[in-house]
Amino acid sequence: MPRPHYVAAIDQGTTSSRCIVFDQAGSIISVAQREHRQIFPKPGWVEHDAGEIWQAVQTVLAEAVSGAGIEDGQIAALGITNQRETTVLWDRETGRPVCPAVVWQDTRTDALTRALSEHEQLFKEKAGLPLATYFAGPKIRWLLDEIPGLRERAERGEVLFGTMDSWLLWNLTGRHLTDVTNASRTMLMNIHTLAWDDELLAAMGVPRAMLPEIRPSAEVYGHTSNGVPVASALGDQQAALFGQTCFAPGETKSTYGSGSFLLMNTGQEPVVSKHGLLTTVGYQIGDGPATYALEGAIAVTGSLVQWLRDNLGLISSAAEIETLAKTVDDNGGCYFVPAFSGLFAPHWRSDARGVIAGLTGFVNKGHIARAVLEATAWQTREVVDAMNADSGLDLTTLRADGGMTADNLLMQTLADVLAVPVIRPMVAETTALGAAYAAGLATGYWPDIDSLRANWHKAAEWQPAIDASVREREYRNWKKAVARTLGWVEQ
Numbered sequence: 001m002p003r004p005h006y007v008a009a010i011d012q013g014t015t016s017s018r019c020i021v022f023d024q025a026g027s028i029i030s031v032a033q034r035e036h037r038q039i040f041p042k043p044g045w046v047e048h049d050a051g052e053i054w055q056a057v058q059t060v061l062a063e064a065v066s067g068a069g070i071e072d073g074q075i076a077a078l079g080i081t082n083q084r085e086t087t088v089l090w091d092r093e094t095g096r097p098v099c100p101a102v103v104w105q106d107t108r109t110d111a112l113t114r115a116l117s118e119h120e121q122l123f124k125e126k127a128g129l130p131l132a133t134y135f136a137g138p139k140i141r142w143l144l145d146e147i148p149g150l151r152e153r154a155e156r157g158e159v160l161f162g163t164m165d166s167w168l169l170w171n172l173t174g175r176h177l178t179d180v181t182n183a184s185r186t187m188l189m190n191i192h193t194l195a196w197d198d199e200l201l202a203a204m205g206v207p208r209a210m211l212p213e214i215r216p217s218a219e220v221y222g223h224t225s226n227g228v229p230v231a232s233a234l235g236d237q238q239a240a241l242f243g244q245t246c247f248a249p250g251e252t253k254s255t256y257g258s259g260s261f262l263l264m265n266t267g268q269e270p271v272v273s274k275h276g277l278l279t280t281v282g283y284q285i286g287d288g289p290a291t292y293a294l295e296g297a298i299a300v301t302g303s304l305v306q307w308l309r310d311n312l313g314l315i316s317s318a319a320e321i322e323t324l325a326k327t328v329d330d331n332g333g334c335y336f337v338p339a340f341s342g343l344f345a346p347h348w349r350s351d352a353r354g355v356i357a358g359l360t361g362f363v364n365k366g367h368i369a370r371a372v373l374e375a376t377a378w379q380t381r382e383v384v385d386a387m388n389a390d391s392g393l394d395l396t397t398l399r400a401d402g403g404m405t406a407d408n409l410l411m412q413t414l415a416d417v418l419a420v421p422v423i424r425p426m427v428a429e430t431t432a433l434g435a436a437y438a439a440g441l442a443t444g445y446w447p448d449i450d451s452l453r454a455n456w457h458k459a460a461e462w463q464p465a466i467d468a469s470v471r472e473r474e475y476r477n478w479k480k481a482v483a484r485t486l487g488w489v490e491q
Contacts, residue, residue, distance in 0.1 A: 415465070
């Protein structure tokens with residue numbers, strides 16, 4: 001009898017790297033995980049050591065395969081999904097990073113993005129993105145400007161740029177590639193042509209010689225040293241869209257991790273947002289047409305719970321937030337807007353900073369815990385309102401995934417705030433699952449997207465349970481709290 005085959009996915013995230021092995025039914029066979037350091041050299045700066053991350057990825061890949069009790073020959077394909085926008089520059093000859101990786105949350109490019117404001121319309125029209133510190137392009141430009149001799153080396157093609165997918169592909173296969181979803185987060189790719197754009201490169205001041213080749217999200221890019229085909233790369237949020245099988249226009253998922261990200265499939269035409277959302281590539285399977293998405297990115301959700309644990313010590317584990325929040329019936333009039341590094345969608349205000357509003361002598365730590373959970377729900381509501389307005393499609397259900405979905409109170413709060421059912425799938429690890437699905441499609445492990453849809457199963461569903469008048473009153477109060485975050489940092 002032939003031995004069963006499996007698909008493995010590397011999920012290279014903001015705080016850790018994981019490898020998950022899946023079977024044909026999309027069930028998890030084994031998981032391995034390693035955290036890596038978060039480096040904060042100055043206020044607003046966030047860095048990673050790309051070398052440390054590559055070591056972690058090698059470790060979890062080996063551990064997941066051995067943990068599944070299988071051999072490399074039984075891995076039909078390996079997929080990659082990654083934290084997006086985090087910028088790695090490395091030496092073509094030695095393969096070693098030439099500087100720390102600049103993480104997506106890093107705001108050091110604030111002055112630079114303001115200086116580029118004359119090109120705002122160009123970036124919006126061609127790249128689908130607002131000028132923000134979030135994206136990779138300004139990070140590359142900053143490093144080229146600030147590190148002596150680096151620009152000259154980059155122009156000669158001696159220094160290479162990549163987001164984390166490229167860094168891993170380079171180390172796994174020896175090829176300098178990226179996929180359309182990651183390239184769409186650089187501000188350097190034209191989302192209409194799916195190619196690096198000379199006008200965008202000139203405006204950003206980035207030499208073409210350092211850029212990877214752009215490929216579809218699902219195809220065989222190369223093989224690992226022991227012969228496993230590396231067959232997908234997707235930015236983490238696009239991978240979650242794929243893992244949630246949101247293959248039809250209007251289908252929407254939200255991933256709740258350190259930050260939270262809502263993506264709505266908009267079909268084969270990019271929808272340019274008028275309400276503060278990002279136009280992004282959802283995925284591209286082989287040489288088929290690209291599928292586009294609207295995205296709302298929220299900077300701080302799960303990381304607010306970690307902040308409550310690590311900085312304030314109000315809880316000793318993230319899971320305790322639900323228990324603490326349930327000691328009270330409501331927020332006691334308290335609202336927490338976690339604009340720690342500005343506000344992302346739909347506001348895009350880098351001058352905002354966090355506030356806790358509505359404090360009275362009545363408020364206790366239970367109320368603050370509840371306000372922390374509600375912050376994720378209200379930020380989601382702001383993005384959903386923008387999505388409905390942009391797409392002309394009304395959200396009917398939200399497919400939620402990510403670590404925070406284990407919090408049942410948060411899931412109920414989301415349903416209450418959005419006034420639509422919230423559904424959690426059987427496999428909550430949809431980011432890794434999406435990378436596995438794409439790699440499996442590219443290698444024939446799964447025959448088509450219908451076979452992927454058949455794997456999707458609902459684990460739980462929450463229905464809205466609050467009065468509309470309460471919902472609208474609370475939303476008004478939330479908006480008042482948001483208004484108080486703006487203009488805090490004086491330019």
